[in-house]
Amino acid sequence: MSGWLAIAGLGPGDEALVTQEVREALAQASDVLGYTPYVARVAPRAGLVLHASDNREELARARHALRLAAEGRRAVIVSSGDPGVFAMAAAVFEVLEEEPEWLALDVRVLPGITAMLAAAARAGAPLGHDFCAINLSDNLKPWALIEKRLRLAAQADFAMAFYNPRSLARPEGFGRALSVLREECEPERLVIFARAVSTQQERIVTVTLAEATPEMADMRTMVLVGNSATRKAGRFVYTPRAAP
Amino acid sequence: MSGWLAIAGLGPGDEALVTQEVREALAQASDVLGYTPYVARVAPRAGLVLHASDNREELARARHALRLAAEGRRAVIVSSGDPGVFAMAAAVFEVLEEEPEWLALDVRVLPGITAMLAAAARAGAPLGHDFCAINLSDNLKPWALIEKRLRLAAQADFAMAFYNPRSLARPEGFGRALSVLREECEPERLVIFARAVSTQQERIVTVTLAEATPEMADMRTMVLVGNSATRKAGRFVYTPRAAP
Numbered sequence: 171m172s173g174w175l176a177i178a179g180l181g182p183g184d185e186a187l188v189t190q191e192v193r194e195a196l197a198q199a200s201d202v203l204g205y206t207p208y209v210a211r212v213a214p215r216a217g218l219v220l221h222a223s224d225n226r227e228e229l230a231r232a233r234h235a236l237r238l239a240a241e242g243r244r245a246v247i248v249s250s251g252d253p254g255v256f257a258m259a260a261a262v263f264e265v266l267e268e269e270p271e272w273l274a275l276d277v278r279v280l281p282g283i284t285a286m287l288a289a290a291a292r293a294g295a296p297l298g299h300d301f302c303a304i305n306l307s308d309n310l311k312p313w314a315l316i317e318k319r320l321r322l323a324a325q326a327d328f329a330m331a332f333y334n335p336r337s338l339a340r341p342e343g344f345g346r347a348l349s350v351l352r353e354e355c356e357p358e359r360l361v362i363f364a365r366a367v368s369t370q371q372e373r374i375v376t377v378t379l380a381e382a383t384p385e386m387a388d389m390r391t392m393v394l395v396g397n398s399a400t401r402k403a404g405r406f407v408y409t410p411r412a413a414p
Numbered sequence: 415m416s417g418w419l420a421i422a423g424l425g426p427g428d429e430a431l432v433t434q435e436v437r438e439a440l441a442q443a444s445d446v447l448g449y450t451p452y453v454a455r456v457a458p459r460a461g462l463v464l465h466a467s468d469n470r471e472e473l474a475r476a477r478h479a480l481r482l483a484a485e486g487r488r489a490v491i492v493s494s495g496d497p498g499v500f501a502m503a504a505a506v507f508e509v510l511e512e513e514p515e516w517l518a519l520d521v522r523v524l525p526g527i528t529a530m531l532a533a534a535a536r537a538g539a540p541l542g543h544d545f546c547a548i549n550l551s552d553n554l555k556p557w558a559l560i561e562k563r564l565r566l567a568a569q570a571d572f573a574m575a576f577y578n579p580r581s582l583a584r585p586e587g588f589g590r591a592l593s594v595l596r597e598e599c600e601p602e603r604l605v606i607f608a609r610a611v612s613t614q615q616e617r618i619v620t621v622t623l624a625e626a627t628p629e630m631a632d633m634r635t636m637v638l639v640g641n642s643a644t645r646k647a648g649r650f651v652y653t654p655r656a657a658p
Contacts, residue, residue: 260542263652273648279535298504302546311657404517408507413555
């Protein structure tokens with residue numbers, strides 16, 4: 171029996187946003203690995219081993235999954251959203267680069283609905299023109315680089331999506347990000363706080379940059395910032411297709 | 415009977431990449447509207463009216479769909495990929511802003527797997543760190559703005575995803591984009607040409623920026639450009655999670 175590894179995106183939370191491709195991989199899996207709350211989304215069944223682990227354990231989890239595939243198991247690493255966007259796919263390839271004996275394995279990435287696109291859909295179409303995605307966590311990059319990217323993105327008039335805007339371990343970063351944006355953008359710029367999108371706790375709040383405060387974000391929040399043309403149409407927020 | 419409008423993403427082509435939410439909307443629809451090749455992906459059935467139209471007809475299509483919803487029909491506008499990314503959602507809100515009497519209608523955006531994330535998954539994880547998405551079509555914005563965004567994105571060391579890199583009507587733009595990138599990035603920068611991802615015509619080619627030529631892209635191609643740390647691990651291309 172030949173093993174394989176699929177790195178699969180579960181989407182933002184609602185099971186109706188999981189693709190058929192991911193459902194089929196989970197149905198065929200012998201082992202599912204991932205951060206505890208994501209593994210909890212997979213229904214237990216006979217013959218399926220669930221391996222839940224903490225976050226910050228990404229490389230150990232990737233190594234474990236590759237070892238299982240090498241042993242002939244059918245392993246699925248589950249990520250929230252899309253596995254290629256600030257999630258597990260890059261961690262698996264980091265391990266594969268270090269351990270080339272595993273490169274012959276059948277490894278596939280199965281895309282999912284990433285948080286920024288689920289949040290944008292709920293708000294309207296704030297990412298309807300050119301945009302960027304920035305991880306505001308400074309675990310793996312210096313704050314100076316985040317700040318540089320925010321300034322250049324504002325100067326490019328990109329709409330922006332911020333992943334991991336704020337956590338208990340990093341309470342101050344998002345406030346600094348707002349300060350940078352206030353230096354580069356007009357106070358009327360629209361900012362969307364989209365919490366727990368597609369779950370029962372979903373809450374979407376749109377304010378101006380002048381009104382935005384650090385406390386409006388937590389670790390379950392996606393923050394979307396419009397470009398200079400982003401506007402409201404009734405309850406919807408959208409960015410016109412044409413440049414301002 | 416109260417009507418509604420769903421603006422739904424069909425993903426990049428493979429039916430296994432369509433979400434259950436979109437399948438259900440299509441199953442309940444009385445009318446499906448969209449660009450001809452996208453409407454052709456929806457199976458005909460009794461009671462379902464298919465309205466195929468040309469591209470460049472986005473505002474007329476949006477208006478037609480809103481009128482149908484106002485008449486009590488259950489309308490779905492289908493987009494390839496995600497409707498909020500260079501697709502139909504923004505066009506619908508542009509019409510809603512002009513025609514506020516339609517704002518009371520039930521209008522929802524249903525996200526899909528956008529082309530850049532499907533292409534990234536097939537290639538490995540080239541968008542595994544901060545990135546941006548730029549529409550290279552100059553139909554709705556001046557070329558000078560595209561060039562400015564390319565330069566700032568390169569200076570920010572974003573990985574980049576280019577939608578609509580090249581069409582018969584605009585054969586020269588992508589060559590100019592490559593010239594800008596050659597001024598800002600090292601010649602070894604990895605560039606992925608991902609054509610017709612998830613279909614039988616899928617073809618993924620990775621070259622360096624020095625090797626890239628305009629002819630490598632056509633209107634069915636997504637172009638992904640790595641950041642300064644993007645590298646290969648065997649057949650995969652990925653961007654490490656940590657900053658360079």
